[in-house]
Amino acid sequence: MAAGNLFGADDSFSKLSKPSSAKARKTTHGGKPRLIRADRRQLRLESRSLDELIAHDHRARTLWLASERLDLSAFYSAIDSVEGGPGHPAIDPRVLLVLWLYAISEGVGSARRLSRLCREHDAYRWIAGGLEICHRVLSDFRVHHGEKLDHLLTELLASLMKAGVITLQTVAQDGTRVRASAGAASFRRRKSLKKCLREAKEQVKALKTKLDDEDETTDKRKRAAHERAARQREKAVEEALAALKEVEASRRRNHKKGEPRASTTDPEARVMKMADGGFRPAYNCQLATDVGSRLIVASRVSNSGGDMGQVEPTLEEIQQRLGAKPERYLVDGGYAKRESIDHLTEQEITVYARVQHNPKTRDPSKLRQRVDSPAVAAWKERMETDEAKEIYKLRAATIETINGDLKDHRGLTRFRVRGLERVQSVLTLCVLTYNLLRAIVIAPEVVLSSTA
Numbered sequence: 001m002a003a004g005n006l007f008g009a010d011d012s013f014s015k016l017s018k019p020s021s022a023k024a025r026k027t028t029h030g031g032k033p034r035l036i037r038a039d040r041r042q043l044r045l046e047s048r049s050l051d052e053l054i055a056h057d058h059r060a061r062t063l064w065l066a067s068e069r070l071d072l073s074a075f076y077s078a079i080d081s082v083e084g085g086p087g088h089p090a091i092d093p094r095v096l097l098v099l100w101l102y103a104i105s106e107g108v109g110s111a112r113r114l115s116r117l118c119r120e121h122d123a124y125r126w127i128a129g130g131l132e133i134c135h136r137v138l139s140d141f142r143v144h145h146g147e148k149l150d151h152l153l154t155e156l157l158a159s160l161m162k163a164g165v166i167t168l169q170t171v172a173q174d175g176t177r178v179r180a181s182a183g184a185a186s187f188r189r190r191k192s193l194k195k196c197l198r199e200a201k202e203q204v205k206a207l208k209t210k211l212d213d214e215d216e217t218t219d220k221r222k223r224a225a226h227e228r229a230a231r232q233r234e235k236a237v238e239e240a241l242a243a244l245k246e247v248e249a250s251r252r253r254n255h256k257k258g259e260p261r262a263s264t265t266d267p268e269a270r271v272m273k274m275a276d277g278g279f280r281p282a283y284n285c286q287l288a289t290d291v292g293s294r295l296i297v298a299s300r301v302s303n304s305g306g307d308m309g310q311v312e313p314t315l316e317e318i319q320q321r322l323g324a325k326p327e328r329y330l331v332d333g334g335y336a337k338r339e340s341i342d343h344l345t346e347q348e349i350t351v352y353a354r355v356q357h358n359p360k361t362r363d364p365s366k367l368r369q370r371v372d373s374p375a376v377a378a379w380k381e382r383m384e385t386d387e388a389k390e391i392y393k394l395r396a397a398t399i400e401t402i403n404g405d406l407k408d409h410r411g412l413t414r415f416r417v418r419g420l421e422r423v424q425s426v427l428t429l430c431v432l433t434y435n436l437l438r439a440i441v442i443a444p445e446v447v448l449s450s451t452a
Contacts, residue, residue, distance in 0.1 A: 146425030180269035345375035
């Protein structure tokens with residue numbers, strides 16, 4: 001055979017050793033593929049410190065540096081355990097504060113989830129510094145230090161205003177309704193509440209008699225838990241009955257019909273119309289923003305479903321925090337109460353608000369009525385100008401986008417605590433987080449520690 005025909009096309013050995021396709025190769029071999037599989041039971045020894053878990057420019061580090069510029073002396077002075085004295089040492093309040101700041105920046109609002117992340121997530125482990133923090137400690141820090149958190153927010157805003165970041169040249173206000181931690185079925189009428197109160201009192205009495213009859217071998221913790229739960233139920237119903245009087249007075253003022261109801265879960269929550277048109281238990285969060293810096297300069301919670309009459313208390317908060325008043329104030333038409341317009345004009349603040357026209361009176365020349373004060377008439381005439389319309393557009397471009405940021409990215413979609421005081425504390429912590437993140441971008445020299 002010639003050398004050129006040794007591996008020729010008609011050679012039978014060549015046909016067997018060189019399959020024509022991948023399918024042919026699979027058919028020829030006929031075995032299972034060899035794979036490198038994951039083995040999660042193998043032991044690994046890693047030599048890394050907690051400081052090596054996150055990058056040097058990580059947000060957790062930045063928030064820690066920002067916290068070093070905040071005065072936390074009020075938190076430390078409230079700790080009873082001191083060196084050389086009795087008592088268990090307390091967790092550093094700065095650790096708890098930064099944990100919540102970072103959690104809210106990531107949209108985490110649950111104390112239980114935050115406690116779990118401190119064990120599982122590198123960024124939270126770095127902030128906690130290896131500490132195992134119970135969810136109750138995290139929850140108590142968030143709701144029991146409302147005044148201290150409010151002081152930190154004031155301190156931050158004051159430093160930014162001193163640096164010229166906040167000017168208060170133009171301030172925009174808007175409200176957003178946030179779902180309360182209460183179900184619709186928890187709202188009951190007076191007759192039903194009185195029945196619940198009788199049942200709760202009977203339950204407390206029966207439980208106390210039962211506990212007295214039991215011997216001492218019964219678990220004391222379980223006995224105390226059952227009694228505490230029964231008394232809390234009785235207290236909640238009593239608070240709902242007390243809140244019912246306020247609801248009745250509000251309905252009379254607004255000329256609303258129907259029998260009022262109050263919640264046995266969260267007596268201070270109210271049923272409000274939400275953004276999707278539905279009605280659910282919620283709180284009304286009012287926010288005011290400095291348009292130039294996009295920083296929130298006032299935040300307050302109310303259980304009033306409407307925006308009418310919310311300008312005066314919000315403006316008072318701005319003046320208390322910063323010692324100054326805005327030059328221009330932008331609000332939606334729902335805030336345009338005649339008394340509010342007069343109040344702002346008396347303080348030499350120019351009001352920009354949408355005029356709610358009467359469908360029967362479309363002619364701008366007929367908008368001024370005899371009941372209009374000079375301030376109200378001037379406001380209506382001002383809003384017909386092109387300049388005022390351009391200025392008013394800033395409201396939607398600032399405060400409404402900030403409300404969206406808090407809901408979409410900071411977890412402000414539902415409160416997990418109950419009561420106005422606790423809800424206000426949670427809102428303050430959310431606003432403090434937003435302002436810190438914003439200030440880190442526009443004024444890092446003000447909020448970041450120089451000793452970092």
